[in-house]
Amino acid sequence: MSVSRKKKPAGSGRVATPASATSASAEPGDTQSRILSAAFHCLTTRGYAALTVRDIAQDAGVNHALISYYFGTKDKLVIAVLDDMNRRLLERQRSMYAAPGGFAGKWAAARRFYEEDIASGFVRVQSELYAASLSNAELREQFLPRVGAWKQVVLEAVQEALTMYAPPLPPAFTAEAIASMISEFWLGMEFAQLIGGDVERARHQQALDAVEALLVAMERLQPAARRAPATGSGT
Amino acid sequence: MSVSRKKKPAGSGRVATPASATSASAEPGDTQSRILSAAFHCLTTRGYAALTVRDIAQDAGVNHALISYYFGTKDKLVIAVLDDMNRRLLERQRSMYAAPGGFAGKWAAARRFYEEDIASGFVRVQSELYAASLSNAELREQFLPRVGAWKQVVLEAVQEALTMYAPPLPPAFTAEAIASMISEFWLGMEFAQLIGGDVERARHQQALDAVEALLVAMERLQPAARRAPATGSGT
DNA sequence: AAGTGGATTAACCAAATGGATAACACAGCC
DNA sequence: GGCTGTGTTATCCATTTGGTTAATCCACTT
Numbered sequence: 001m002s003v004s005r006k007k008k009p010a011g012s013g014r015v016a017t018p019a020s021a022t023s024a025s026a027e028p029g030d031t032q033s034r035i036l037s038a039a040f041h042c043l044t045t046r047g048y049a050a051l052t053v054r055d056i057a058q059d060a061g062v063n064h065a066l067i068s069y070y071f072g073t074k075d076k077l078v079i080a081v082l083d084d085m086n087r088r089l090l091e092r093q094r095s096m097y098a099a100p101g102g103f104a105g106k107w108a109a110a111r112r113f114y115e116e117d118i119a120s121g122f123v124r125v126q127s128e129l130y131a132a133s134l135s136n137a138e139l140r141e142q143f144l145p146r147v148g149a150w151k152q153v154v155l156e157a158v159q160e161a162l163t164m165y166a167p168p169l170p171p172a173f174t175a176e177a178i179a180s181m182i183s184e185f186w187l188g189m190e191f192a193q194l195i196g197g198d199v200e201r202a203r204h205q206q207a208l209d210a211v212e213a214l215l216v217a218m219e220r221l222q223p224a225a226r227r228a229p230a231t232g233s234g235t
Numbered sequence: 236m237s238v239s240r241k242k243k244p245a246g247s248g249r250v251a252t253p254a255s256a257t258s259a260s261a262e263p264g265d266t267q268s269r270i271l272s273a274a275f276h277c278l279t280t281r282g283y284a285a286l287t288v289r290d291i292a293q294d295a296g297v298n299h300a301l302i303s304y305y306f307g308t309k310d311k312l313v314i315a316v317l318d319d320m321n322r323r324l325l326e327r328q329r330s331m332y333a334a335p336g337g338f339a340g341k342w343a344a345a346r347r348f349y350e351e352d353i354a355s356g357f358v359r360v361q362s363e364l365y366a367a368s369l370s371n372a373e374l375r376e377q378f379l380p381r382v383g384a385w386k387q388v389v390l391e392a393v394q395e396a397l398t399m400y401a402p403p404l405p406p407a408f409t410a411e412a413i414a415s416m417i418s419e420f421w422l423g424m425e426f427a428q429l430i431g432g433d434v435e436r437a438r439h440q441q442a443l444d445a446v447e448a449l450l451v452a453m454e455r456l457q458p459a460a461r462r463a464p465a466t467g468s469g470t
Numbered sequence: 471a472a473g474t475g476g477a478t479t480a481a482c483c484a485a486a487t488g489g490a491t492a493a494c495a496c497a498g499c500c
Numbered sequence: 501g502g503c504t505g506t507g508t509t510a511t512c513c514a515t516t517t518g519g520t521t522a523a524t525c526c527a528c529t530t
Contacts, residue, residue, distance in 0.1 A: 131366030
């Protein structure tokens with residue numbers, strides 16, 4: 001026993017939907033993605049600390065041994081959940097760049113995405129895993145590039161906006177400083193809204209409105225210093 | 236047995252340092268506060284999810300049964316830790332109000348406190364418990380008033396600053412909006428710095444510097460519209 | 471119809487964990 | 501000196517949890 005067992009698909013990375021599968025339960029989605037969804041759902045409702053393979057399996061309606069079968073370990077399943085979120089986020093990133101013209105429009109688009117993510121539990125799961133990654137090096141490795149990429153997007157947008165609008169700000173307001181303000185505000189807003197209620201939400205709306213108003217005003221002052229210098233090759 | 240046992244100090248709220256204690260181990264601090272410190276330390280190093288009474292007890296150098304003896308439950312111990320943090324924070328709040336004159340000075344004071352809190356693990360524990368409170372109603376009840384109070388302080392400072400300096404901002408930048416920006420930025424900064432490294436730290440410094448420069452500039456423009464209207468009764 | 475191999479199940483296990491409790495130590499009081 | 505009660509310890513227990521595995525199922529191939 002335990003000699004060499006290479007039949008399990010657990011470690012084979014992204015186990016693509018078994019095209020030639022002979023699954024008995026051909027209900028909504030194959031077992032693997034049902035486990036993935038269930039894990040996501042458990043994270044939104046019970047949080048990372050209370051995450052158990054048995055709960056996930058029950059939520060998915062499958063035997064809990066299948067989690068080992070498909071994902072190896074609970075940790076790997078969580079990584080897979082995060083991976084899946086990353087994938088979905090990347091798809092969105094593309095549509096983000098296709099947002100209508102100016103920065104006010106992109107800001108509004110980001111707000112809409114945010115609302116979606118709150119409603120879908122995306123923000124909750126992200127926050128749970130974010131916190132978990134404080135004590136989990138493997139998760140942190142997953143998070144750092146992700147957070148870095150997000151902040152890079154913000155930074156580039158700010159740099160572009162600064163060259164286009166040249167707002168009257170003290171020299172200390174570098175693009176990095178402003179981008180950091182925006183990024184960390186956004187992060188804090190996510191955490192705050194999860195713990196707070198509608199009161200927080202209303203204040204966040206005010207803050208988001210203010211920035212949007214500022215962007216609209218700046219666009220109005222300098223309608224098109226340089227028309228979309230390299231925002232995208234679309235249209 | 237198990238009839239009525241009313242000897243345990245566990246449930247008796249803040250069990251004051253046993254003044255007439257007859258403790259055998261009169262080493263650094265009584266057992267109770269050593270457990271409290273150990274719990275804090277475990278939270279900074281292992282995080283909330285990995286918190287076990289045995290680890291805490293070992294860290295405190297006491298038998299793990301004493302945690303039940305003094306705090307009843309692990310959850311109650313965590314609440315006690317948070318309670319202790321709240322107490323220390325309130326003490327500081329007073330000194331915060333005694334910060335030197337203008338808002339730039341208060342901002343600088345807040346930054347110094349932040350540095351202390353990062354170094355002491357205070358921020359780490361706060362973030363851990365913040366995240367834990369997403370799934371723990373009892374913890375959340377502890378957090379909400381605390382976060383609310385902090386945000387209220389920020390809001391009042393912003394309101395005061397707005398009346399004193401009247402900066403040229405779009406009308407959407409209400410005091411609530413600005414206060415929300417600052418509060419959530421700060422929260423996000425805390426989380427980001429825990430997961431990020433020196434890169435994040437440097438960017439935060441830039442952002443904090445920028446705000447400080449702005450405050451200094453505003454103070455210079457309108458040195459004393461109303462000299463310290465009600466900032467404090469000190470000096 | 472027999473064979474094949476992945477998918478699934480039930481059962482099991484070792485470890486960890488929170489908590490309980492009886493026994494013990496020991497300082498202070500009569 | 502003996503009693504009392506608090507602080508402390510060693511030990512025990514029930515439960516949960518992650519993970520493993522042998523057996524079973526079942527669609528599909530031959």
